[in-house]
Structures are given as C-alpha cells and as structure tokens.
Amino acid sequence: MRKLALIFLALSLSACSITPWVKPYERQNLADKVMESERDEVQGSYIAHVYAAREGQRGAEGGSGGGCGCN
Amino acid sequence: MLKSVRIILALALTITAAHAGVLPEDRADIMYHRYEGGGVTIDGPSLLIRKSMLDDLSVSFNHYVDNVTSASIDVQVYASGASVYSEQRKENAVGLTYLHNNTTINFGYTNSEESDYSAETASFAISQDFFGALSNLSLSFAQGDDVVRMNNREGGVITSTDDIGTVDRNNYRIAFSQVATKNLVFNATLETITDQGFLNNPYRKIRYLDSDGITQKDAPEQYPETRTSDAFALRANYFWPWWRAALKFEARTFTDTWGIKGKTFEIKYTHPFDDAWIFEGKVRQYDQTAADFYRDLFPYENFQNFMARDKEMSSYSTFGFGAAATYEWKNIDFSFIERMTLSLYADFVRYQYDDFHDARESRNGGAFAAGNEPLYEYDAVVTRLIFSVYY
Numbered sequence: 001m002r003k004l005a006l007i008f009l010a011l012s013l014s015a016c017s018i019t020p021w022v023k024p025y026e027r028q029n030l031a032d033k034v035m036e037s038e039r040d041e042v043q044g045s046y047i048a049h050v051y052a053a054r055e056g057q058r059g060a061e062g063g064s065g066g067g068c069g070c071n
Numbered sequence: 072m073l074k075s076v077r078i079i080l081a082l083a084l085t086i087t088a089a090h091a092g093v094l095p096e097d098r099a100d101i102m103y104h105r106y107e108g109g110g111v112t113i114d115g116p117s118l119l120i121r122k123s124m125l126d127d128l129s130v131s132f133n134h135y136v137d138n139v140t141s142a143s144i145d146v147q148v149y150a151s152g153a154s155v156y157s158e159q160r161k162e163n164a165v166g167l168t169y170l171h172n173n174t175t176i177n178f179g180y181t182n183s184e185e186s187d188y189s190a191e192t193a194s195f196a197i198s199q200d201f202f203g204a205l206s207n208l209s210l211s212f213a214q215g216d217d218v219v220r221m222n223n224r225e226g227g228v229i230t231s232t233d234d235i236g237t238v239d240r241n242n243y244r245i246a247f248s249q250v251a252t253k254n255l256v257f258n259a260t261l262e263t264i265t266d267q268g269f270l271n272n273p274y275r276k277i278r279y280l281d282s283d284g285i286t287q288k289d290a291p292e293q294y295p296e297t298r299t300s301d302a303f304a305l306r307a308n309y310f311w312p313w314w315r316a317a318l319k320f321e322a323r324t325f326t327d328t329w330g331i332k333g334k335t336f337e338i339k340y341t342h343p344f345d346d347a348w349i350f351e352g353k354v355r356q357y358d359q360t361a362a363d364f365y366r367d368l369f370p371y372e373n374f375q376n377f378m379a380r381d382k383e384m385s386s387y388s389t390f391g392f393g394a395a396a397t398y399e400w401k402n403i404d405f406s407f408i409e410r411m412t413l414s415l416y417a418d419f420v421r422y423q424y425d426d427f428h429d430a431r432e433s434r435n436g437g438a439f440a441a442g443n444e445p446l447y448e449y450d451a452v453v454t455r456l457i458f459s460v461y462y
Binding site: 020021022024026027029030032033034035037039040041042043046047050051054055056057058059060061062068 | 095100102104106117119133135160162183185188190202203204205242244250252253254256258260261262263264300301302303304306308310312315316317319323325327329331333335341342343349357359362383384389397414416418422451453455457459
C-alpha cells in the first residue's frame with residue numbers, strides 16, 4: 001500500500017504543467033458540508049484519542065495528537 | 072525518515088503557490104463526552120473556542136476534562152486495597168493559524184495534567200495549496216515531554232506520589248490531498264513517531280509461573296526505552312450527487328520497532344435530510360498483532376529482558392459501528408450568530424483479545440489454572456453530545 005501511495009504522490013507532484021481538470025465553478029460538491037472529513041473538530045480529536053488510548057497503533061489519524069497517561 | 076519520503080518532500084518544497092486557502096470557521100463548541108466499557112467510565116466536558124482576526128489569523132482554545140472511574144481488569148487483578156479508583160485529567164490546548172495566500176501555518180501547544188502524569192506537546196505545521204487548489208501538501212512536527220509518576224494508595228486514597236521517569240516524543244507527519252474529480256478527493260498521510268524514556272504503565276505487572284509450574288506470581292513490566300513507529304493512511308471522500316450524500320473510506324497500516332502490526336478499515340456514510348439534518352453511520356474494523364515482548368503468562372521469572380502484559384500490546388481485534396445526527400438552526404435572531412448546531416454521536420466497539428486471558432478467573436479461588444482462563448473481551452459505548460455556535 002505504501003509503494004502505491006508513493007507512486008500516486010510522485011505522479012501528482014509531477015503534473016504541475018497540466019491545466020486543472022476541475023474548474024473552480026465545478027467544485028460545489030467538494031465544498032458541501034457532507035464532504036467535510038470532520039464536521040466537529042472536538043469530537044474528531046476525542047474519538048481519535050479514544051482509539052489511540054486502547055490500541056497499540058498511533059499516528060496518521062485525521063487530527064493532531066498529544067500525550068497523556070491514558071494507558 | 073524514509074529515503075523515498077525525503078525525495079518527495081524535496082520535490083514538494085519546490086512547488087510554488089497558486090491559489091488562496093481559507094481559515095477555519097469561527098465557532099464555539101461545548102461537548103459532553105462519555106466512554107463506558109471494560110469496567111471503566113470516563114466522562115466530562117470539552118470546550119472549544121475559535122476566532123479569526125486581522126483577516127489572516129485564527130486562534131483557538133480548548134479545555135478538556137476526563138473524569139475517570141476505573142475498575143478495569145488491570146485494577147481488579149493488580150491493585151491492592153480498593154478495587155475502584157477515581158482520577159481526573161485536565162487538558163488545555165491553544166492554537167494559532169496564519170494564512171498567507173495559499174499557505175497555512177499552524178502553531179499549537181497542549182498541556183495535560185493528572186495526579187500521576189504530565190504531558191506537554193508543542194506542534195508546528197505548514198500546509199500549501201497548489202495546482203489550482205486541487206492539491207494540498209502539509210508537513211507537521213510535534214515534540215512532547217512527559218513526566219511519569221506513580222500514586223501510592225491506601226483504601227483508594229492517594230498517600231504519596233513517586234517520580235518514575237520522563238518521556239520524550241517526536242512526531243513527523245506528511246499529508247497529501249488530491250482532488251481527483253468533481254466528486255472525489257483522496258488523502259494520503261504518513262506519520263513517524265519516536266519515543267524515548269519510561270514507556271510503560273508503572274502500575275501494570277506481568278505474571279509468571281513459580282518453580283512449581285502452577286502458582287502464578289507478579290512482577291513489574293520491563294519495556295524498552297525507545298520506540299519508533301510508522302503509520303500510513305489512505306482516505307477517500309466521494310460525493311454521491313444523486314442523494315447529495317458522501318461516502319468516506321479509510322485504510323490505515325501501522326508498524327513499530329516493538330513488533331506490533333495494526334490494520335484499520337473504516338467506512339462512513341453521511342446523508343443530509345430536509346436541509347437541516349445530517350445523519351451519519353460508520354463501521355470500523357481494527358486488527359493487531361502482539362509486541363515481541365508480550366505474553367499473557369511467562370514460563371518463569373526473568374524469562375527475557377523485556378516483558379509486557381498490557382492487553383494493548385497483545386494480539387486482538389475490534390469491531391465497531393457508530394451513528395450520528397446533527398440538527399442545524401439557520402435563522403438566528405442574535406445579530407452576531409450565523410447558525411447553531413446540535414450533534415449526537417454514539418459508537419459501539421467490541422474488543423476481542425486473542426492472547427490476553429482473564430486472570431481474575433485464576434485468582435482468589437478461581438476455577439481455572441493460570442494461562443487457561445477464558446480469553447478476555449469487552450464492549451464499550453462512546454457517546455458525544457455537542458452544541459455549536461458559529462459567529
């Protein structure tokens with residue numbers, strides 16, 4: 001999965017000379033409130049904290065993290 | 072950091088800006104949160120206030136409280152005296168966001184305090200829109216300094232506190248978002264975290280078999296003093312134009328120097344109704360393999376240099392599903408308020424452990440021999456109620 005993502009990143013970064021294929025007036029769907037990754041920031045960081053405190057994995061969550069003695 | 076990531080980072084930093092970004096919305100949120108599961112109840116408030124100023128700055132403040140009442144399996148197995156303890160954790164966080172054309176810079180500071188643990192985290196992030204605002208690259212770094220202490224209790228009352236050690240943490244994150252079509256956005260996030268110091272819970276113990284091969288005895292856990300982990304997540308948000316709904320997908324992998332491997336899959340569906348309601352449902356699956364030095368029961372004392380019996384270090388899986396509903400008020404009489412929302416989120420999570428046994432069943436006259444107890448599992452319910460004002 002990581003190799004696939006790195007190829008995707010490299011292709012995206014190399015396409016700077018291409019005209020944007022989604023014009024500004026075509027982006028209303030992307031700006032719709034249902035498309036927000038997290039409508040409520042406080043609950044997004046909270047549920048990420050709930051998972052991180054009870055799982056061995058950490059990092060690459062949707063929001064930012066911090067420390068606590070929650071183990 | 073990985074060589075391939077450094078190459079991509081160098082490429083990204085040469086790309087120039089082309090489009091303006093936006094500051095986060097001004098809002099005030101008050102949330103009540105509650106976690107109940109595995110003999111643990113944690114609830115409390117969280118208050119977030121965010122305000123923009125001077126057209127290019129946004130400041131935020133968050134005050135968060137955990138009120139903990141714990142009769143977890145670890146407390147019941149290892150704690151002497153009271154079988155339930157109460158604790159409170161308070162966390163304060165401030166953030167500053169600066170916007171310049173298509174570049175966003177974030178500074179953050181978080182402080183967490185409880186009677187036996189203090190944590191400070193400072194973070195910096197820079198985010199750049201480019202390629203006609205179809206792409207976004209962000210880099211962030213966070214440094215944390217923790218102080219670990221241990222409370223001595225008699226009858227559930229703290230009688231003294233001992234200093235145990237410190238933890239230094241560094242987080243390095245790179246994230247890339249790409250608009251693929253009018254209805255589809257992808258995101259890839261890679262984060263490396265390094266820890267150094269006292270990394271285990273001072274209250275938790277391992278158990279081992281005595282020389283008779285039957286009697287179980289306890290000893291303090293022994294963890295490595297360093298840990299490095301890598302997590303990689305792919306996310307996709309798809310807008311369903313026929314229903315004006317959204318489908319979100321997340322896949323995340325994790326690996327670290329302790330031998331733990333984790334995989335997460337989550338699907339979320341968001342559906343609006345009647346222009347004032349938003350409903351959401353999600354399903355989440357997590358699977359994890361055990362740390363190299365984890366065992367439920369060690370064959371003898373001092374079996375190896377590092378030994379852990381933390382169930383979060385074991386092999387296990389979780390399955391969860393959740394639902395949410397949000398109602399929005401739009402026509403507000405107060406002049407400075409644009410809109411208000413009330414949201415309720417509820418999640419149910421089942422934890423099933425593959426190599427962590429319920430040691431309560433072999434102690435105090437239990438019916439099972441050590442190591443042959445039933446595997447441990449429990450359910451948790453996580454609830455959030457949020458009232459938000461946008462101004």
